[in-house]
Amino acid sequence: MNSAAALPVNILCGYLGAGKTTLLNRLLSQGDERVLVMVNDFGDIAVDAALISRRSADTIQLSNGCICCSMGGGLFEAFERALGYRGQVDRLVIEASGVAEPARLAAFAQAEPELICKAVVAVIDPGSVEARLADPRIGAVVRRQIEGADIFYLSRADELDAGMLDNAAQVACRINPAAALFRGMDEAFVKALDSPHDPFLTSRTGARDHGDIFTRRSVILAAAPDRKRFLRFLSKFSNSIHRLKGFVRFADCSRPELIELAGGRLSTSFAPDDGSTIPVRLVAIGPDPVVLEQFEKEIKLEF
Numbered sequence: 307m308n309s310a311a312a313l314p315v316n317i318l319c320g321y322l323g324a325g326k327t328t329l330l331n332r333l334l335s336q337g338d339e340r341v342l343v344m345v346n347d348f349g350d351i352a353v354d355a356a357l358i359s360r361r362s363a364d365t366i367q368l369s370n371g372c373i374c375c376s377m378g379g380g381l382f383e384a385f386e387r388a389l390g391y392r393g394q395v396d397r398l399v400i401e402a403s404g405v406a407e408p409a410r411l412a413a414f415a416q417a418e419p420e421l422i423c424k425a426v427v428a429v430i431d432p433g434s435v436e437a438r439l440a441d442p443r444i445g446a447v448v449r450r451q452i453e454g455a456d457i458f459y460l461s462r463a464d465e466l467d468a469g470m471l472d473n474a475a476q477v478a479c480r481i482n483p484a485a486a487l488f489r490g491m492d493e494a495f496v497k498a499l500d501s502p503h504d505p506f507l508t509s510r511t512g513a514r515d516h517g518d519i520f521t522r523r524s525v526i527l528a529a530a531p532d533r534k535r536f537l538r539f540l541s542k543f544s545n546s547i548h549r550l551k552g553f554v555r556f557a558d559c560s561r562p563e564l565i566e567l568a569g570g571r572l573s574t575s576f577a578p579d580d581g582s583t584i585p586v587r588l589v590a591i592g593p594d595p596v597v598l599e600q601f602e603k604e605i606k607l608e609f
Contacts, residue, residue: 312422313389315398315415316499319451320429321438322404322549322591323568325461329429330401332491339396342366342388346403364391389420397424397499404549404591405447405520408454412503423503428455428485432466432474434569439477443593444520444548452481457498463489521595523602527586530557531609537565537572539608543590544570546597552588553577 318326327345334341344366366384388398398421400411408426415423428451438448452458458478460471475487484504488495533556540550550567564577565588586609590598 311392312420313392313395313398314424314500315400315421316424317400317402317408317411317415317426318429319402319406319408319426319455320404320459320461321431321434321444321448321451323434323551323566324404324429324431326401326404326429329427329459329461329491330399333399333496336491337496340394342391342395342398343401344384344388344398345401346406364395385414385418385421389418392420405444407447407450409450412454412505416503416505423505425456425499425501426454426503427457427459427499428452428478429459429461430474430478431462431569432460432470433462433571435474436477441593449481452478452485455482455485456501456503457495458482458485458487459491459495460487460489520591520593521598522589522591523598525552525586525588525590525602525605526584527605527609528584529609530555530585532557533559536609537574539605540565540567541572543567543597543601544572546592546594547590547601548592550588550590552586553580553582554588555585 318330320326330343334343342364366387391398402408402411408428412423412426415421430452435448439445458475460474463471471489475489478485479487486498486501488498531554536554536556543550544567547567550565552565553562554565555562562577562579562582563574566573590601592598
């Protein structure tokens, strides 16, 4: 198979809640390419996969683990399935889990002659990147995501002031001055996705198993909760849980809502109805197992 027939691959990384799924959906809705998506949910509820725009050619789901830690049969099968789309799609985009580091994924793409590794994108939340880097528990993970990227994408640029964006840009560029920086999805960003990945970036970053750093808890509740009371309960954990995401069908609403907690922000929006009859499906992720255990215990007692 010659290089011209190889399937281009982009990897999206970024810490929990940075905005990877939002960026990916914008890319899918604005572009004309046939894009195959591989999405990796760290929890065992495939929340991100359910939110990917139907504009994608297809979606390959990998749940219940971080793909950069599990170079096992499931991952190899997923790549084999992706290669089966060659000739039918223009690009493969891998949305890695929020705790994934790009080194192993990029190395796999570089070693596979039927794939060609294009730019690795690190999605950065300007509001929390400094605090994440300073956190002794997870700072090294965030740093390696930044170190291994060819492109930085600052999320929520339309919501934050210029000073915060400038500060985040300076922080990221000090760690990795070789990366191109973007504050929005314009023609230049889309064009930059076709830049070849610089193997030096990921070769100099180590990769480790995240099983001893992060804990995840899935919460399933059989009763539809009161919306105001439920959101008030979740807000108590806004600064202690690094990422919470899932679907809730409240007692006074017929449509499910997407609940997201990241970077201290709790947000809700209407979600696609996948037909599930389970009112509450949430995944909570963080580096402190005691906090997550307490969260799971309290939410089950409360609701």
